[in-house]
Amino acid sequence: MAKRKKSKAPPRTASPHRPAYGMETFLVHGRHHTKKWDYAHHLVPPISSSAAYRLGSAERGALGFHSFAHDGLEPSKASPIYIYDRLDEPVRGMLEESLAEAEQGDFCATFATGMAAVSGGLGVLLQVGDEIVCHRTLYGCSYSLFKNWYPRLGIQVTTADLTKPGALAKALSPKTRAVYFESPANPTMELIDIGAVRAACEKAARKGHPRPQIVIDNTFATPYCQRPLTLGADMVVHSLTKNLGGFGTDMGGAVITRKELSSLLLLYRKDFGGVLAPKSAWPIFVYGLPTLPLRMRQQQESARRVADFLERHPRVRRVAYPGLPSFPQYELARQQMTDYAGAFAPGSMLYFTVKGDPNHILNYIARNAYAVTLAVSLGQTRTLIESPTQMTHATLSAEDQGGCGLEGEGLRLSIGLESVNDILSDLERALAHA
Numbered sequence: 001m002a003k004r005k006k007s008k009a010p011p012r013t014a015s016p017h018r019p020a021y022g023m024e025t026f027l028v029h030g031r032h033h034t035k036k037w038d039y040a041h042h043l044v045p046p047i048s049s050s051a052a053y054r055l056g057s058a059e060r061g062a063l064g065f066h067s068f069a070h071d072g073l074e075p076s077k078a079s080p081i082y083i084y085d086r087l088d089e090p091v092r093g094m095l096e097e098s099l100a101e102a103e104q105g106d107f108c109a110t111f112a113t114g115m116a117a118v119s120g121g122l123g124v125l126l127q128v129g130d131e132i133v134c135h136r137t138l139y140g141c142s143y144s145l146f147k148n149w150y151p152r153l154g155i156q157v158t159t160a161d162l163t164k165p166g167a168l169a170k171a172l173s174p175k176t177r178a179v180y181f182e183s184p185a186n187p188t189m190e191l192i193d194i195g196a197v198r199a200a201c202e203k204a205a206r207k208g209h210p211r212p213q214i215v216i217d218n219t220f221a222t223p224y225c226q227r228p229l230t231l232g233a234d235m236v237v238h239s240l241t242k243n244l245g246g247f248g249t250d251m252g253g254a255v256i257t258r259k260e261l262s263s264l265l266l267l268y269r270k271d272f273g274g275v276l277a278p279k280s281a282w283p284i285f286v287y288g289l290p291t292l293p294l295r296m297r298q299q300q301e302s303a304r305r306v307a308d309f310l311e312r313h314p315r316v317r318r319v320a321y322p323g324l325p326s327f328p329q330y331e332l333a334r335q336q337m338t339d340y341a342g343a344f345a346p347g348s349m350l351y352f353t354v355k356g357d358p359n360h361i362l363n364y365i366a367r368n369a370y371a372v373t374l375a376v377s378l379g380q381t382r383t384l385i386e387s388p389t390q391m392t393h394a395t396l397s398a399e400d401q402g403g404c405g406l407e408g409e410g411l412r413l414s415i416g417l418e419s420v421n422d423i424l425s426d427l428e429r430a431l432a433h434a
């Protein structure tokens with residue numbers, strides 16, 4: 001998008017929970033003390049596994065129900081009264097505290113999957129008669145949610161190319177309550193200028209309409225590479241199944257936002273029921289978050305090498321990786337995608353198009369490769385490759401795929417932790433079969 005306007009979102013850097021320590025240290029330790037659970041004698045918090053909790057007295061039970069998702073109560077000051085797993089649960093609660101901190105937001109609610117988080121986050125913002133504007137390129141199931149389900153709920157969806165200056169302003173209407181996008185977008189890696197989206201939404205609000213809420217799916221970047229709430233977004237959603245979990249063992253989702261939305265999100269999750277299982281929250285909290293910076297640094301370094309290699313390869317038509325100087329939005333990437341130390345952090349995801357039949361490459365990989373695996377999902381220790389038009393984005397019609405910039409020859413690559421030379425050798429051999 002054109003000229004960057006300064007976002008009015010308050011800058012958030014320090015936090016009372018990690019006064020003198022960096023974010024990477026915080027992600028390893030979390031809070032040593034939390035109101036969520038007294039686990040002071042464990043270095044690693046125990047896995048909790050209890051659907052219901054002993055209430056002690058009728059009065060305590062009544063107070064627990066009364067205080068759940070109560071707007072006037074400050075959760076960091078009072079120990080929660082645990083009642084039933086679907087309402088609140090200690091391991092999940094600790095993961096939420098750390099995720100809110102990692103994204104520099106006030107509050108986090110986790111969900112069973114990334115899609116439960118997308119529908120939950122938007123579920124508290126939208127109602128019948130509202131409109132949502134979304135970027136034309138989205139993960140296939142988010143696209144399907146908007147295309148197939150929202151019209152049934154009486155919510156009108158307008159798609160626009162939010163990379164184009166002025167496109168959002170044209171798409172906004174007095175009924176627009178939310179603007180939704182991924183940046184980088186799955187799978188094309190297009191970036192959306194978050195500050196410019198905020199400026200357009202504020203301009204719309206100055207005309208007397210309520211300001212549309214800016215919701216971004218930050219799964220591709222992870223909070224290690226980009227913190228959208230500090231750039232002007234109102235709500236961040238994640239698939240924890242990906243780099244935040246990091247090992248490809250558990251599914252999960254998260255919504256991180258302002259304190260004002262916390263009660264609604266908790267009530268929504270209680271009633272719609274898509275809670276994150278504590279047994280899935282535990283590995284994400286104990287293994288995923290502490291190793292996020294380490295994994296992202298390694299994967300990103302390999303991604304840069306792979307992007308360079310692909311860009312020079314005669315069988316490759318085009319490579320989209322925000323860390324390549326040839327990336328059309330390279331300058332925006334440098335401004336928006338930074339790690340906790342402020343260094344450029346273009347992430348571990350790539351999209352490239354090949355000359356020839358991409359299935360020759362994929363089938364060669366499926367049968368012969370060791371370091372690169374033909375599989376969907378992304379953001380884990382293993383390098384994964386897939387064909388969006390045939391797999392993750394197959395729910396889109398051919399026309400819709402074309403409309404959002406997807407090409408049949410396009411392949412999505414998620415870089416893992418293998419030796420980069422092995423990843424390159426597998427790709428080299430596979431490309432020879434294109």
Ligand SMILES: Cc1ncc(COP(=O)(O)O)c(C=O)c1O
Nearest residue numbers: 113114115139186219239241252
């Ligand atoms: C960008 C993005 N958002 C959301 C999701 C949905 O996450 P989950 O599979 O955990 O529901 C995915 C899944 O691939 C994704 O890539």
